[in-house]
Amino acid sequence: MLATLYGRALDSRRPNSVLNDVEAARAVTRIDYDFRKTKMEGTSAVGVAIRAKVLDDWTRSFLDTNPTATVLHLACGLDTRVQRVSPPDTVRWLDLDLPDVVALRTRLLDLPSGDYRLVGASVTSDSWLDDVPADRPTVAVFEGLSMYLHKQDGKRLIERITNRFPSGQLLFDCYGSLGIKLQKLVPAVRNAGATLRWGIDDPHEIETWHPGLTCLDALRSVDMPGLENLPLPGRVSLRVLARIPGLRDAGRILRYRF
Numbered sequence: 237m238l239a240t241l242y243g244r245a246l247d248s249r250r251p252n253s254v255l256n257d258v259e260a261a262r263a264v265t266r267i268d269y270d271f272r273k274t275k276m277e278g279t280s281a282v283g284v285a286i287r288a289k290v291l292d293d294w295t296r297s298f299l300d301t302n303p304t305a306t307v308l309h310l311a312c313g314l315d316t317r318v319q320r321v322s323p324p325d326t327v328r329w330l331d332l333d334l335p336d337v338v339a340l341r342t343r344l345l346d347l348p349s350g351d352y353r354l355v356g357a358s359v360t361s362d363s364w365l366d367d368v369p370a371d372r373p374t375v376a377v378f379e380g381l382s383m384y385l386h387k388q389d390g391k392r393l394i395e396r397i398t399n400r401f402p403s404g405q406l407l408f409d410c411y412g413s414l415g416i417k418l419q420k421l422v423p424a425v426r427n428a429g430a431t432l433r434w435g436i437d438d439p440h441e442i443e444t445w446h447p448g449l450t451c452l453d454a455l456r457s458v459d460m461p462g463l464e465n466l467p468l469p470g471r472v473s474l475r476v477l478a479r480i481p482g483l484r485d486a487g488r489i490l491r492y493r494f
């Protein structure tokens with residue numbers, strides 16, 4: 237959570253920033269922590285910003301068509317997505333993360349105006365979803381979450397969302413199983429002492445979890461729009477990765493409709 241926040245802050249300080257997340261940069265200055273420990277630097281920081289931009293753009297696109305929608309921004313961490321997307325007042329926006337994270341978020345970031353709720357709960361518990369009215373098209377965006385869940389918890393989350401709301405979209409990133417096997421090679425994961433569990437190799441498998449659930453996009457990390465903004469060493473590494481079967485599928489960003 238601190239690593240990705242720092243990545244967006246670093247990106248915002250670049251002259252050709254991808255995300256321009258000045259709120260992230262402001263939050264970083266308010267945390268007394270040596271962010272160099274996250275091992276975020278040039279390429280990984282811009283990579284985080286590029287991934288966030290794809291999910292921001294997909295969220296905006298859903299809200300353009302559904303201006304009275306509900307947004308479930310799950311595992312929000314310290315991400316200022318609601319400020320970046322800046323939804324109209326007609327949108328109901330819910331940011332959710334574990335209670336400790338929500339307490340920190342309340343101290344660090346200004347609460348946006350409008351129909352906004354910040355909820356401290358686990359995505360695996362039932363109660364928070366029962367409290368969200370099921371009256372509107374709903375987009376659930378969860379970045380940097382799926383890989384931390386056990387597959388059965390991820391499946392149950394997707395089933396509960398798709399069963400509850402009349403229609404909507406799911407927007408999230410995932411690792412492939414090779415990415416899960418090689419997780420200790422990712423500095424931010426290694427340094428956080430985190431354990432990644434769930435890898436998705438076939439995005440179509442998820443379509444079988446709810447009638448009408450359809451994969452609209454499965455963008456591989458090596459094919460994301462905006463990669464030309466990476467520093468040169470990052471662009472070269474990605475060109476090489478894109479040619480290696482298995483490794484080129486190590487990460488994806490997924491968009492489903494239901």
Ligand SMILES: C[S@@+](CC[C@H](N)C(=O)[O-])C[C@H]1O[C@@H](n2cnc3c(N)ncnc32)[C@H](O)[C@@H]1O
Nearest residue numbers: 237240311312313315333334337358359379380
């Ligand atoms: C890698 S961080 C990503 C945070 C944010 N989405 C971002 O991109 O900066 C993973 C986030 O998932 C949250 N998380 C992990 N397990 C969770 C759970 N069961 N319920 C809710 N949040 C969870 C963590 O607290 C953390 O904020």
